[in-house]
Amino acid sequence: MGKATGFLEFERCEDAWIPAKTRIKDFNEFHVHLSEEARKCQAGRCMACGVPMCQSALRLKGMVTGCPLHNLIPEWNDEIYSGHYEHALSRLLKTSNFPEFTGRVCPALCEKACINGMHGAPVTIHDNELFLIEKGFSEGWVKPRIPSLRSGKKVAVVGSGPAGLAVADQLNHRGHSVTVFERESQIGGLLMYGIPNMKLDKKVIDRRRKLMEAEGVIFKTNCDIGRDISFADLQERYDAIALCCGAKKPRDLNLANRDNCHEIHFAVDFLKSATCDLLKGGEQWSISAKDLNVVIVGGGDTGNDCLGTCIRQGAKSVVQLEMMPKPPVERAIDNPWPEWPKVLKTDYGQQEAIEVFGTDPRVYETTVKELVLDSGKLKAVKTVQVKFENRNLVEVADTVKEIPCDLLIIAAGFLGCEDYIIGDSNVQITKRNTVHTLEDSYETSKTGVFTAGDMHRGQSLVVWAIAEGRHCAAQIDKYLMGYTSLT
Incomplete structure (x- = not known):
């Protein structure tokens, strides 16, 4: 660890919020970020535990604590404290596709499992993550990574929420040709349309879209699979399909009139x-x-x-x-x-x-x-x-x-997948109205068709959608190639 006594010397200090009276006047993001020196101190509070709970994703009493992406948190906290920001970013991006999203909207399952929280205040992992990715963009370290070789395989991803984006990002970097279909005019799913601008500025999503397009991902918006294009047509044109359409069927109230x-x-x-x-x-x-x-x-x-x-x-x-x-x-x-x-x-x-x-x-x-x-x-x-x-x-x-x-x-939650998508794809569904998959798998009842995110697990967090997208991409890659190098 960078500072052996950091957790004793430095108090937890989160990014501040613009006062409520001021921030309610507009829809701008309202966080005030710490200076680099202060951020180093916050990273120095990390104890580099021998068995870090923060990256564990343990299920305890029906709820998960620790990061579902298994981010290498102690490693990049150490590098932040030492001022090795670019190397810290490389460790973060090894497990996380979109830290600019989770660094803004994740409820920080990692912090809830930080050992410093056992008797005191946990490390500001959430804010440290956002600092790293924004530092990477501002310094030009985040650049298009264009695959040197293409596999010749084509994959269709239906839905451009965090799960669909993660599937597309992983498979594109693997060398497959990926097309993402989105029924709305903008990509992002609930990142774009379900999370207000003051929590997640939509320019952040546009920035990621431009990066993915530069890397070779094709986005087709205003294209509703099941209505504009049939699922059968997709099956004819693509070697594999990933259904990442979310669980957007809202729960209603049973009221007269x-x-x-x-x-x-x-x-x-x-x-x-x-x-x-x-x-x-x-x-x-x-x-x-x-x-x-x-x-x-x-x-x-x-x-x-x-x-x-x-x-x-x-x-x-x-x-x-x-x-x-x-x-x-x-x-x-x-x-x-x-x-x-x-x-x-x-x-x-x-x-x-x-x-x-x-x-x-x-x-x-x-x-x-x-x-x-x-x-x-x-x-x-x-x-x-x-x-x-x-x-x-x-x-x-x-x-x-x-x-x-x-x-x-x-705002009473969701009841699973929308009916027309299920009807057109003809995949099996569960009692919870999510897409049924084989045990310990992301493959549906139809060969070559996979699913991830809320459509698979039900209404959940952005970080879980990204984690599922990564796992789903690995299984699609293995289906296409007979093996996978994706982690």
């Missing part, structure tokens, strides 16, 4: 519309929260992103409903290190709501029971407290309340 109410939107549609409007260069919102009382159903990251977007659009009020109980502020005795810490997180959107409205917008163990309409237009919702009994959700008697609501946003 739901279908007749135009003031209800799924989170993915609301966030997509906001991004599309920003990309057009203006702030004329297709779905606007301005001067409206907003209710968001869902207390997770997507609900928080909707919250931050509503505040920037000028919402009159925002309430965020969460069915689950409020988590503890600190780890419980039955949730020790290195398990994933089941603790209360006050994210950027909630911080902004507290600043603007004076209170945390989250209401726990509560959901919408009924819509209140006036001449067919939404004016309020009736909420009810809920609890779990024998794993069943039940209402608590005499807890119904009416709260103003002009705009209802549903």
